[in-house]
Amino acid sequence: MPAADTIPSSDQRSRTDARHDAWFRGLLKFCALLVLAALLGAALSTLWGGREVLFKDGFHFLASDAWNPVSDDYGALAPIFGTLVTSLIALVLAVPVSFGIALFLTEIAPTWLRGPVATAIELLASIPSIIYGMWGLFVFVPFMASIEPMLSDTLGKLPLVGKLFEGPPLGLGLLTAGIVLAVMILPFICSVMREVFQTVPVRLKESSYALGSTTWEVVWDIVLPYTRSAVIGGIFLGLGRALGETMAVTFVLGNAYSITSSLLMPGTSISSSIANEFNEAVGTHRSALIALGFLLFVVTFVVLLIARLMLRRLARKEGH
Amino acid sequence: MSSSVYLRRRIVNVIALTLSGLATLLGLVFLAWILWVTLKNGFGAIGPRLFTKITAYADQGGLSNAIVGSLIMDLMALLICAPIGVLAGTFLAEYANRTRLGATIRFLNDILLSAPSIVLGLFVYVIVVLPMSKLTHGAVSFSGFAGAIALALIGLPVIVRTTDEMLQLVPGTLREATLSLGIPQWKSTVQVLMRAATSGIVTGVLLALARLAGETAPLLFTAFGNNFMTVHPLDKMESLPVAIYQYTNDPSPDLHAIAWAGALLITLFVLALSLLTRLLFTRHKVRYD
Structure with missing residues (x-):
């Protein structure tokens, strides 16, 4: 039996421990809640900063394509148009290429090649966006200017899609920005696809091979249906990146407030409008730019929400 | 047939x-x-004047103030986001792993991870730059400090996520063993579990550094830019990405050359960091597989 006088002291000790535990837990919880505060704060602060434009004449702001700092008349249509068009071009180009790379890395390449190539593709994601912008402006824009006449002469002559490839070969423009964005988001989509392709049970694939399927049939009929929701999630993740990307598109977009049918014409996007004009803007102009930021945040939030939900479905299927 | x-x-x-x-x-x-x-x-x-001259000399100058500014802001950002991120990640892994709150925070953290950085810049502009300017009657507005907060917001989700994942890799038996010794949970978390996951947590911090070091958009309206050398966190501060942005927008080819040199510095730094973290990470994986 312990001596009588040690009992209260050990009791006291466990009480101190419990108190410290509660403090520690509180501290950790506070830090975790800061993550929520950051997201909520970003939404609320841009809403507050853009209130002058958003609430005074909200519908006009959303539906007008005017952007005139002199008469203080702002409409978000042209930047929204540019953001959507460049992101769509990026998706159309990046999704098949990412799929091809993921297929190569999971099914075709010899094992010794997979690691290095996967690392190289992921390095594309760690190159800062300003470098993409510089490369885009100084190297890729002249390159595009040299091949755009060819595009106009061939694709531009087609019915229907021909309209998309008309116009002077400036090099700058929606198409160029879309291609640069495609290169930027490719590693994100690819790494999701590669990761989920590896979760497909080997048994399923081997059964299919045993029935005489070709590699392509295994991928198209077994792997892809099995991972469908996560692949869509990965694509939305890439879309979220593309919508919010600033530096890579600002240089190559041409900064023109116009809505055109041709992809070769210059345009603007939400993020590049903000980056280009914010520091010179005052009053309503600045408020309009912050309101644009709010729109961008809401749109990307929804897109990323869908992406994460789709990705989580697969995680649940795995039993995590 | x-x-x-x-x-x-x-x-x-x-x-x-x-x-x-x-x-x-x-x-x-x-x-x-x-x-x-x-x-x-x-x-x-690249030449010696890149590191000795400031941007005020334009094409006769270098990038020394931008390099110093970037180092200061990156370091401040890490000092802000590393402790918060590690503690938040610990909360998710150790205290809220299977709770609804934990799931929600983890989910929203993943969204913050790919949120547009320019909006985070606007956020810091509204909650830090504007109030500071009002408080000091315009004496302090854009500042290196505001820039660091914007960068910290970019690094934070990276650290939260890696810490969370790394702690979850620590075997549950370790948790049970320490708790069965009667050690309070905070001590078990800090002195045993976090120590076991140290290399993973360091990986997260380095990943965050690699991510925020190349960011331009959030610095434009928080740290602004400054053609002169400053180490004071409440001054407007130049940074490498912003200097590159300004020089690329300029028509002068001499400035373009300096911008390329700055671009090379950032790219080498970021790529070296990414490869280093990959090295750390694979070593870490081997230990727990």
């Missing part, structure tokens, strides 16, 4: 696999193209 079907399937297969190989090649070509252009133009422009 059946052999023609078989032939068609074989042909489709060969075409698809060839295209897949070409896609990989295309990705690698873009990587090589961007790196090659940066290396070629950057090495041509």
Whole structure:
């Protein structure tokens, strides 16, 4: 039996421990809640900063394509148009290429090649966006200017899609920005696809091979249906990146407030409008730019929400 | 008949696999193209005056104030986001792993991870730059401190996520063993579990550094830029990405050369960090697999 006088002291000790535990837990919880505060704060602060434009004449702001700092008349249509068009071009180009790379890395390449190539593709994601912008402006824009006449002469002559490839070969423009964005988001989509392709049970694939399927049939009929929701999630993740990307598109977009049918014409996007004009803007102009930021945040939030939900479905299927 | 079907399937297969190989090649070509252009133009422009002269001399100058500013802001950002991120990640892994709150925070953290950085810049502009300017009657507005907060917001989700994942890799038996000794949970978490996951947590911090070091957009309206050398956190502060942005927008080819040199510095720094973290991470994985 312990001596009588040690009992209260050990009791006291466990009480101190419990108190410290509660403090520690509180501290950790506070830090975790800061993550929520950051997201909520970003939404609320841009809403507050853009209130002058958003609430005074909200519908006009959303539906007008005017952007005139002199008469203080702002409409978000042209930047929204540019953001959507460049992101769509990026998706159309990046999704098949990412799929091809993921297929190569999971099914075709010899094992010794997979690691290095996967690392190289992921390095594309760690190159800062300003470098993409510089490369885009100084190297890729002249390159595009040299091949755009060819595009106009061939694709531009087609019915229907021909309209998309008309116009002077400036090099700058929606198409160029879309291609640069495609290169930027490719590693994100690819790494999701590669990761989920590896979760497909080997048994399923081997059964299919045993029935005489070709590699392509295994991928198209077994792997892809099995991972469908996560692949869509990965694509939305890439879309979220593309919508919010600033530096890579600002240089190559041409900064023109116009809505055109041709992809070769210059345009603007939400993020590049903000980056280009914010520091010179005052009053309503600045408020309009912050309101644009709010729109961008809401749109990307929804897109990323869908992406994460789709990705989580697969995680649940795995039993995590 | 059946052999023609078989032939068609074989042909489709060969075409698809060839295209897949070409896609990989295309990705690698873009990587090589961007790196090659940066290396070629950057090495041509690197010289001692890059590190000794400030941007105020324009084409006769260098980037010393931008380099110092970037170092200061990156370091401040890490000092802000590393402790918060590690503690938040610990909360998710150790205290809220299977709770609804934990799931929600983890989910929203993943969204913050890919949120547009320019909006985070606007956020800091509204909650830090504007109030500071009002408080000091315009004496302090844009500042290196505000820039660091914006960068910290970019690094935070990276650290939260890696810490969370790394702590979850620590075997549960370790938790049970320490708790069965009667050690309070905070001590078990800090002195045993976090120590076991140290290399993973460091990886997260380095990943965050690699991510925030190249960011431009959030600095434009928080730290603004400054053509002179300053180490005071409440001054407007130049940074490498913003200097590159300004010089690239300028028509002068001399400034473009300096921009390329700055681009090379950032790219080398970020790529070296990414490769280093990969090294740390694989070593870590081996230990727990």
